[in-house]
Amino acid sequence: MDALTATQQHALTQLQAITNGEADVAQSVLESVDWDVQKAAELIFDTAPIAGPSVTPRSPSPLRTMESLELDDSRQGERQASRSRSRRAYSLMRYFPSYPTSLLSLLAYPLHLISSIFRFVFGILRIPIPQLRFASLNFYRPLPSGPSDPRSVTDRWVRALEEETGAVCISRAGVTPAGASSGTDAGPSSLTSRPGVSADSGEVFDEGRKLLPDFTLGSYEEILRLCQREAKITCVILVSEEHDDVTEFKSRPRSTLTDPAFVKLLHENEIIVWGGDVRDKDAWSAAQKLQVTTYPFVAFLALQPRRGTRSVSTSTNGNSTSTSPTLTILSRHQGHCTPPLTAPTSASTLTSHLTSQLLPRVLPFLERIRTTARERERDRMLREEQDRAFKDSARRDRERIQEKIEEERRKVEEGRRREEEERLEKERLERERLEAERQEGVKMEWRRWSRRTLVKPETKGAAGAIRLAIRLPGGDGRTIRQFSPDDTLTSLYVYVDSQLIPSNLSPSSDPVTPPSGTLTGEAAIESQIHAPQSETEDTSKAAADAWWDFKLVLAYPRRELAWAPHTTLGSIDGLKGGTQIVVEKIGNGKSKERGGSASPRGAGAASPTGITAQNDDDDEYDTESD
Structure with a gap:
């Protein structure tokens, strides 16, 4: 390769980029066509033989060999044209020769001989062995273009078969005209029939269009x-483009694959149909397993009882x-499909075999x-339904139990919450009670101090004295x-409060x-009563009422003597000359607490000032003459 010129190296690089082949193979092909890249590509992709003896490098151009075959009779020309059409439709999955050198052929021959001997011996002994690809001195490899999975x-x-025969598979007969085939119509591959609208057999077959069996992909x-x-019959169809009988089998006007009676019989009995060309790896493997010797080949497979040694088990009722x-x-x-009535792969032979045997x-x-x-499926579904019902019942029971547990937990938490609230409420009330008792005790100390300090002895007969009946x-x-x-209004309130x-407090x-x-x-008393200066007059009155816990009201005309600091009694209208004053407790529930169990002053009891209290039967409107 080092001796090649720049032009030859450029041509070699172009051909390798097109075919993705090996350098020595591409060089051999280019040398056979005088380094013409276009002719070399046409030789590999269009006119290269699919199988057969290997091509020796530097031999005459295969194009000239193919031209010599065109001088055959007309029937041979039809077969060659049909074969060319099939090869063009199948170009994405073909194999092309690798043109091995004489040294590689010499090295491969002993391996081919040894593998043939091993296959023969192991075949007699019925021992499966891996297939060794040394069947000939040719070295094949698949084209790298296109997907290589079995379904694709x-x-x-199947697409190439539709194009070659001008027919269409049954599953697409209701939507695709006869002879049309495209990737869009085919849809994605699957392990079921080819996608399309299922057509009724009576309507489709009566239209007279060419139909193919509904091939299953996979x-x-x-x-x-x-x-x-699925416990169904399977029909396996294998062909090889190297056999002349394959063209009759596929493309003849009344060929086996397009025969209406045969196709309808396969369709009505739901026979699984699968096929392929042995140039493909999967079809070639199937041919080896089925021990195919010639093509076209048709085989029918299905489940059958075991023959020979049978293991028997006894059921509960004694039946085996x-x-x-x-x-x-x-x-x-396998073999030729003509004449139609006696050939092994003709449509009439296959139809008769299916219907009669x-x-x-x-x-x-x-x-x-x-x-x-x-x-079994019904029993399985019944068991699944029972299991599902049991699981649903168990789930509902768990949910009910969980709901009860949650309800009990909520009740316990609610009870704990109420107990905590009651405890906190009791503690709050107890604190308020203790605080009220403390404040009441402090207030009582102020009241007793006021009684000792602010209540002065009464001075009778003084000029302008104001006589009050309380x-x-x-x-x-x-x-x-x-x-x-x-005297101030504070002294009057202090006297009434005393x-x-x-009476038990001396x-x-x-x-x-x-x-x-x-x-x-x-x-000192006013400082305890006064509210902050920022508060309103109503707030000050409420503070005074809270301190004194009573109010003074003139009997007639009824008018309240609200407490106010620094207010003399002589300046209050209605008090001059004396009057009747009624003491009214403010309704805060503290009268008993303030009075205790003993009355502040019983009938006839002596007051701190020596004034005798009057009986309740006295007229409350007494004048000074009393």
Whole structure:
């Protein structure tokens, strides 16, 4: 290769890019056509023989050899033209010769001889061995273009068959005109019939169009598994373009593959049809397993009872049953398809064989298998339905149990929450009660201090004195006292408040100093009553009511004497000359608490100032003359 010129190296590179082949093969082909890349490509892809003896390098151009074959009779010309059309439609999956050198052929011959001997011996002993590809001195390799999976290869072969025969598969007969074939119509490959609209056999076959069997796409092993799973008859069709009988089998006007009676019989009996060209790996493997010797080849396979040694098992009722059936080759047909009435692969021979022998013998057994399979499937579905119902029932029971557990948990949590709320509420009420008692105790200390310090002895007969008759609340009687006009409203409230102190608290034990603060006199009381300056008048009145816990009301005309600091009694209208004042407790539920179990002053009891309380039967409108 180092001795090649630049032009020759460029031509070699171009041919390798086109064919993706080896350098020595491409060089041999280019040398045979005087380094013409176009002729070399045409030689490889269009006119290269598919099988046969190897081509010696530097031999005369294969194009000239093909031209010499065109001088044959007209029938041979028709066969050659049909074969050319098939090769063009099948160009994506062909093999081309690799033009081995003499040294490689010499090295391959001993291996070919040894493999043939091993195959012969192992074939007699019926020992399966791996297939060794040394059948000839040619070295084949598939073209790298296009997908190589079995389904795609089978689909390409069926498309090429449709183009060559001008027919269409049954499954597409209802939507595609006869003779049309395209990748769009075919749809994706699958392990079922070719995609399309299922057509009724009576309507399709009466139209007179050319039809092909409904080929199933997939590998040979997948077809066998499908045949076993569905318990149906399988028809395997294998062809080879190197045999002249294949053209008669496929493309003759009344060929086997397009014969209406044969195609209709396959379709009506739901026979699985699979085929291929032995140039493909999967079809070649099927041919080796079926021990094909010539082409075209047709074989029918189906499940059958085991022959020879049979293992028998006894059921509960005493009947004996054999083991599961095995896949069996029912019949093999190979060779020429003419004349139509006696040829082994003609349509009439195959149709007669199916109707008179194979179908009557095989279909009852397959129907029993399918019936048994349907019963097993029905039992399986029934068990699945029972299992599903049991699982659903168990799931519902679990859900109900879980709901009850959740409900109990919610109840427990709700009870704990209520107990916690009640506990917190009790603690709050207890704190409020203790705080109220503390405040009441502090307030009582202020009241007793006020009674000792701010309630002055009464001065009778003073000029301008104001005589007030004070009726106490709760039937505790009334008291009469004279006040000076210079006395303040605070002194009046302090006096009334001192009358409400429980009698068990002796005046002699009253404190002499204020409980808190540095102020003395009425200013100390006013400092305890006053609300902050920022609060309104209503807020100040509420603070005063909360401190005194009572209000003073003139009897007639009824008018409240609201407490106010620094207000003298002489400046209040209605008090001059004396009057009747009624003490009304503010409704906050503290009257009993303030009064205790003992009355502040009973009838006839002596007041701290020595004024005698009047009986409740006295007229409450007494004048000063009383």
